Amino acid sequence: MTTPGRREALRELLRAAELDALLITDLVNVRYLSGFSGSNAALVVHAEDTIGDERRTRLATDGRYTEQAASEVPDLGRVIERSCDRALVTAAGHDGVRRLGFESGHVTVDAHAALGEVADGVTLVRAPGLPQRLRAVKDDTEIELLRAACTSADAALADLIDTGGLRPGRTERQVAFELEQRMREHGAQGPSFDTIVAAGAHSAIPHHQPTDAVLAQGDLVKMDFGALRDGYHSDMTRTVVLGRAADWQRELYELVARAQAAGREALGVGVELSAVDGAARTVIADAGRGPEFPHGLGHGVGLEIHEAPALAATGAGTLSAGMAVTVEPGVYLAGRGGVRIEDTLVVRPEGAELLTLTGKELRELV
């Protein structure tokens, strides 16, 4: 879907919410709805403008981005002004907007007060998460960008292992850096978040940051990483063993792998988000390891590394075709080691399609 199509879909939501317009200040949403990728901007979209006649829909940015805005957003009016949000609220008042939605999950208390000062005749209405609802369902272009990002990560890990980059004596930091370098060699603009490489007892820390700790024979090595391509984020975790796996490592791995498979198989159109989490969690709880799986099963992924929908026990709502999500159960034995296995997938009418293609059998690197 092109950006005019996305704005038209947003207009449906505005009409349903009885809003005359929406002020968009979350830069990720600005990018999704307009194509603008600079670091200071706001957008206003009106319920009653139509495709091809977007007279009042406007992008605001500052003087650093005059040329970039003209090139990325040729189809909309542009306002050059440092206080983008205030400029658009003022303009909305002149355009006759009465009920102006704002992203109340993004606008701060102070920013809201500042908008109130220029909202002459305009009522600011809390309207959280409307573009996010559209973003949760990916169009074909977005899925291909996600697929490309996942391919960069798959290829980087394959290179790392094939060239012997995962071996005793290297540090977590060296491995993380090499993964990021190799993702770039395979087309990534950069990592999609801070790469996690956690060896030995560190693997029991769910979000461990790489240190100068040295990988040792017998270690579990957990790698959680992703590639950023054209704004889209991939996300994958694999855990390997350096040398032959001890029995407890093998048992732990197989438990997490079964839970991950159960989570993947639970993905389907119309399925409750909490039920997907439950499908994987039950496997771990039945093995008596429930407390050692202390996080949700997964999350939506796209223009942000974490976005709607949340696959968690508290997740409300159901899956739709085109949603891109991670499935990433983990079990962490404090002081010993942990295993997490994570894929990025797209929900399809017939089930789920894997975008991260690296195998998930237990790898013993000998």
Add this chain to the structure above:
Amino acid sequence: MTTPGRREALRELLRAAELDALLITDLVNVRYLSGFSGSNAALVVHAEDTIGDERRTRLATDGRYTEQAASEVPDLGRVIERSCDRALVTAAGHDGVRRLGFESGHVTVDAHAALGEVADGVTLVRAPGLPQRLRAVKDDTEIELLRAACTSADAALADLIDTGGLRPGRTERQVAFELEQRMREHGAQGPSFDTIVAAGAHSAIPHHQPTDAVLAQGDLVKMDFGALRDGYHSDMTRTVVLGRAADWQRELYELVARAQAAGREALGVGVELSAVDGAARTVIADAGRGPEFPHGLGHGVGLEIHEAPALAATGAGTLSAGMAVTVEPGVYLAGRGGVRIEDTLVVRPEGAELLTLTGKELRELV
């Protein structure tokens, strides 16, 4: 200064604002005041706790970070709870807090409403930017971390140029990637922001993102980049010419260099922020190029790439010893090319100390 000392300095501000406690939700401020570096946390600091007896000052984070919090914040009480901010507001109520400040420049309208639901007997008071006021003045440890980050960037640029990495035929993206790689080789954990490499006419775009555009003989090449080390950000811009500079390039360069020197020389304890901007801006305006310098002169830098103080025409307040700032005038001739020269400096009683040491003479790479 250690984190207990920072919390004690914050208590002075709380008493002056007649707050019983402050809820800190901005993760950068949480890190500054507690040492915790995870991705989900909140902190509450009470006006009347004292160093060594911080009975009520508490960090909240979620189950992913139980071990990391114990290791990074051994000296404070810890609450493990997914909704960190709500958990601490509830606890503050039990602790008898009546006036609880919150970071109204960071807390969203929706998050504020959610806090209100659990603020039983507690009044939430807007209190923006208190830790930021402390952070604007760096202690010696922070200055050494900034210096180390600047050294990584200096060394990376020297390597890039010495090995012939800046030459016609390479792309902007290749140069940006190499700068980032070399910063890591020189101790950086990563770039401190998305590296800008802008060649030829692209150099006239103040915040250009690197593309596959190929560097050509005669191009101005503007590089704005920095290194991240232990949470601290460096920031430097250099502009070079590939080959001999044309007259207009040399004139442009010398104008910006004079303005940058004027800005640096204006730095001093007690000087108005707007006066520093003015010192550089006057040089450019006197040359008839005022409209082609469309951004502020500089900004504070530390745990964030942009923080207090702002060196801009609208900047209110004065410089203090220990503030770390950038000075970065630029002049951009649309369609032709632009020059920006930027250093990171620390304000000292006797003037300003350069942390970025790369030379600023016009470099013609032949």
